[in-house]
Amino acid sequence: MPRIFSGIQPSGELHIGNYLGAVKNWVQIQSLHESFFCIVDLHAITVPYEPAVLRERTQAMALTLFAAGLDPARTSVFVQSAVREHTELQWIFNSVTPLGELERQTQFKEKAARQEQVMAGILNYPVLQAADILLYRADVVPVGEDQVQHLELSRVVARNWNARFGANFFPEPKPLLTPTRRIMGLDGQAKMSKSLGNTIGLMETPEQTWAKLRPAVTDPARVKKTDPGNPDVCNIFQLHKAFSPEATVAEVDRQCRSAGWGCIDCKKVLHANMTAELAPIQARAQEMSAKPEGLRDALGDGAAKARTAAAETMRQVRDAMGFA
Numbered sequence: 001m002p003r004i005f006s007g008i009q010p011s012g013e014l015h016i017g018n019y020l021g022a023v024k025n026w027v028q029i030q031s032l033h034e035s036f037f038c039i040v041d042l043h044a045i046t047v048p049y050e051p052a053v054l055r056e057r058t059q060a061m062a063l064t065l066f067a068a069g070l071d072p073a074r075t076s077v078f079v080q081s082a083v084r085e086h087t088e089l090q091w092i093f094n095s096v097t098p099l100g101e102l103e104r105q106t107q108f109k110e111k112a113a114r115q116e117q118v119m120a121g122i123l124n125y126p127v128l129q130a131a132d133i134l135l136y137r138a139d140v141v142p143v144g145e146d147q148v149q150h151l152e153l154s155r156v157v158a159r160n161w162n163a164r165f166g167a168n169f170f171p172e173p174k175p176l177l178t179p180t181r182r183i184m185g186l187d188g189q190a191k192m193s194k195s196l197g198n199t200i201g202l203m204e205t206p207e208q209t210w211a212k213l214r215p216a217v218t219d220p221a222r223v224k225k226t227d228p229g230n231p232d233v234c235n236i237f238q239l240h241k242a243f244s245p246e247a248t249v250a251e252v253d254r255q256c257r258s259a260g261w262g263c264i265d266c267k268k269v270l271h272a273n274m275t276a277e278l279a280p281i282q283a284r285a286q287e288m289s290a291k292p293e294g295l296r297d298a299l300g301d302g303a304a305k306a307r308t309a310a311a312e313t314m315r316q317v318r319d320a321m322g323f324a
């Protein structure tokens, strides 16, 4: 089976943007690959943070990943810092990565512009990402469109290391673009993101979800209920595509263009379908919260499988590089 690796930030509970943009896809493909899914806590420390909050958010993310359907019997879900080889391989990759490649990265420029004091870890962030992926010699990496540039750097690092120490040892990982690629926030302005406050949390109650959906931005040209709308420019329609059956999506398209439904009617249908999908996830999360030892064991098993794969890669890397 081909191997996949993907990582997610320990941002606490998932919101529907990360669920639809990544995790739902992971659940669907977990049986088709030998898969490693990693909560990347080492990536979260390049900005100021509280250790207790990081620990809590890492646990919350793990719980929601399992509740969303990742199955510890079929896949390895683990915390990055539990597998020391990630940082070892990053150091090694620092020695085959030209500085100019890192300085060109769009995310580095954006993050550096936002910070008063820029830590070296921000520049090195993509090298750790390359180490994350290549440590498992992953063939494919499920990514959103905005991460393709980082993956390209991993391919460069693999090429550079292979050219110097061992032809074709590291496969050049290919992107597997997720079907729902980019979920906009409820403001319709930017990608859904916790820091922008435009999200719906995966664990929010139907009442909380409706309170957010009701005022959410739709087609701005549709001022009155009698104005025909254009679903193609409406974020609610994108969410229908993710949560509603195909027949409903076609019905929304028809009713919107003919001004048959108002936006509130349309959102009520979405809300019902969203609630139906989230309810079993929330029930599983509640069950797991009642048994924290189950979560600890599942993460421990995931880390053990990851360590076995990582140790084998590093054994060969150390040998090829002449470490005594």
Ligand code: SF4
Residues within 6 Å of the ligand: 218, 219, 222, 229, 230, 231, 234, 235, 236, 237, 252, 255, 256, 257, 261, 262, 263, 264, 266, 267
């Ligand atoms: S009817 Fe639905 S798809 Fe059309 S603009 Fe309103 S919310 Fe969007």
